[in-house]
Amino acid sequence: xxxxxxxxxxxxxxxxxxxxxxxxxxxxxxxxxxxxxxxxxxxxxxxxxxxxxxxxxxxxxxxxxxxxxxxxxxxxxxxxxxxxxxxxxxxxxxxxxxxxxxxxxxxxxxxxxxxxxxxxxxxxxxxxxxxxxxxxxxxxxxxxxxxxxxxxxxxxxxxxxxxxxxxxxxxxxxxxxxxxxxxxxxxxxxxxxxxxxxxxxxxxxxxxxxxxxxxxxxxxxxxxxxxxxxxxxxxxxxxxxxxxxxxxxxxxxxxxxxxxxxxxxxxxxxxxxxxxxxxxxxxxxxxxxxxxxxxxxxxxxxxxxxxxxxxxxxxxxxxxxxxxxxxxxxxxxxxxxxxxxxxxxxxxxxxxxxxxxxxxxxxxxxxxxxxxxxxxxxxxxxxxxxxxxxxxxxxxxxxxxxxxxxxxxxxxxxxxxxxxxxxxxxxxxxxxxxxxxxxxxxxxxxxxxxxxxxxxxxxxxxxxxxxxxxxxxxxxxxxxxxxxxxxxxxxxx
Ligand code: AMP
Ligand code: ZN
Numbered sequence: 363x364x365x366x367x368x369x370x371x372x373x374x375x376x377x378x379x380x381x382x383x384x385x386x387x388x389x390x391x392x393x394x395x396x397x398x399x400x401x402x403x404x405x406x407x408x409x410x411x412x413x414x415x416x417x418x419x420x421x422x423x424x425x426x427x428x429x430x431x432x433x434x435x436x437x438x439x440x441x442x443x444x445x446x447x448x449x450x451x452x453x454x455x456x457x458x459x460x461x462x463x464x465x466x467x468x469x470x471x472x473x474x475x476x477x478x479x480x481x482x483x484x485x486x487x488x489x490x491x492x493x494x495x496x497x498x499x500x501x502x503x504x505x506x507x508x509x510x511x512x513x514x515x516x517x518x519x520x521x522x523x524x525x526x527x528x529x530x531x532x533x534x535x536x537x538x539x540x541x542x543x544x545x546x547x548x549x550x551x552x553x554x555x556x557x558x559x560x561x562x563x564x565x566x567x568x569x570x571x572x573x574x575x576x577x578x579x580x581x582x583x584x585x586x587x588x589x590x591x592x593x594x595x596x597x598x599x600x601x602x603x604x605x606x607x608x609x610x611x612x613x614x615x616x617x618x619x620x621x622x623x624x625x626x627x628x629x630x631x632x633x634x635x636x637x638x639x640x641x642x643x644x645x646x647x648x649x650x651x652x653x654x655x656x657x658x659x660x661x662x663x664x665x666x667x668x669x670x671x672x673x674x675x676x677x678x679x680x681x682x683x684x685x686x687x688x689x690x691x692x693x694x695x696x697x698x699x700x701x702x703x704x705x706x707x708x709x710x711x712x713x714x715x716x717x718x719x720x721x722x723x724x725x726x727x728x729x730x731x732x733x734x735x736x737x738x739x740x741x742x743x744x745x746x747x748x749x750x751x752x753x754x755x756x757x758x759x760x761x762x763x764x765x766x767x768x769x770x771x772x773x774x775x776x777x778x779x780x781x782x783x784x785x786x787x788x789x790x791x792x793x794x795x796x797x798x799x800x801x802x803x804x805x806x807x808x809x810x811x812x813x814x815x816x817x818x819x820x821x822x823x824x825x826x827x828x829x830x831x832x833x834x835x836x837x838x839x840x841x842x843x844x845x846x847x848x849x850x851x852x853x854x855x
Pocket of ligand 2: 397
């Protein structure tokens with residue numbers, strides 16, 4: 363008997379707007395696709411939040427005994443800004459600015475992405491396909507959509523005919539938009555565009571002479587439209603219909619809506635049974651976004667080298683922070699929130715580190731099995747990590763009470779407590795026991811604080827040579843002091 367048989371999951375399906383009991387197409391197997399990053403710049407913490415939420419989902423499904431095929435793509439074909447019809451693609455633009463090959467841009471930021479995810483203790487997906495590795499599949503898909511009458515070619519470019527599609531299918535069913543409203547809210551075409559209607563979207567674009575990333579096709583030397591790669595790669599690796607498709611909320615429209623339309627137009631089938639959308643990470647109350655520049659990158663938070671936060675935070679604190687809210691809620695990255703999660707993480711780990719010292723008794727005064735089930739129930743309820751954390755803190759309280767002798771556990775129950783904590787803290791939430799290194803960090807902070815105070819004394823005595831010496835010698839060993847209006851802080855890198 364596998365754990366998933368006794369743990370049915372209720373999953374919020376963005377397509378139906380309801381929590382539904384999850385049932386995979388093939389018992390015991392799950393196909394899950396998550397839209398990956400566009401590798402033209404460093405990932406920011408907003409991107410990481412979405413991927414981290416699905417890392418937790420992947421971890422929990424695996425823990426339940428499902429065989430999960432998790433596909434997360436790399437978007438390495440340049441797409442035009444905002445899916446526009448003209449102009450330069452994001453990767454080529456970066457290549458021009460940095461005077462390197464587009465594929466060098468792609469390589470640089472793919473490596474950065476992997477390094478960051480590794481540092482943050484992500485599990486690798488089962489398959490990580492690239493858009494440029496699947497041009498042939500994308501071309502085949504376009505041919506099929508044209509053949510079925512839902513796309514048309516103009517001047518070497520191919521567009522998806524949304525109006526035609528909507529006569530047979532329902533465009534907008536995921537994002538709950540109506541084509542009439544979309545028509546009403548979009549500007550009329552200015553006569554320059556090749557499209558029949560503004561709502562149509564590109565499946566293939568003919569490359570302008572200066573466009574570097576290009577491939578031959580039956581229509582022109584060009585490049586695929588943004589939405590096509592995910593349809594091509596999900597179909598190839600998970601089939602025409604699969605279980606879960608995830609991504610950030612901002613991708614629901616147009617990206618995921620168009621994915622559904624492409625699949626239906628090519629194969630006559632809605633591709634995904636459960637759509638999951640992770641909510642946005644904000645930075646001090648505003649959406650974190652590459653376009654507005656309101657971003658913090660993971661390495662800036664890990665090193666403390668940023669203008670927003672007073673100190674550096676470890677990888678497990680970042681994971682803990684993410685788990686403190688449901689993946690479906692907006693999460694605001696603030697100094698107070700990070701400090702609170704650091705405190706919470708340390709408190710939880712202090713209790714976990716007492717586990718091996720606990721002595722078993724002949725009887726149990728705590729219902730460990732009921733507590734264990736509550737942990738599963740939390741995750742079975744649409745991966746509710748904040749509720750799971752509340753139960754883990756309940757266990758932290760038990761651990762302290764058992765240590766003090768006010769509660770008892772039999773040796774069998776003690777084993778259940780230890781196993782369950784290990785499962786949820788390490789396997790599911792992906793936290794790491796950083797007790798040793800964290801206490802090392804505490805000692806380092808203490809020592810640097812002593813030096814900061816000595817430097818303040820030196821300044822008060824107008825001994826600026828000594829003050830500078832302390833700052834410079836600390837910098838030589840990688841500890842950088844930062845003088846601000848609230849005093850001096852430090853960062854390491
Ligand atoms: P991109 O590289 O822009 O294609 O984005 C990669 C992933 O990050 C997508 O799933 C986006 O939905 C997600 N994403 C972008 N910004 C945020 C944000 N502020 N919070 C959460 N997820 C985000
Ligand atoms: Zn996608």
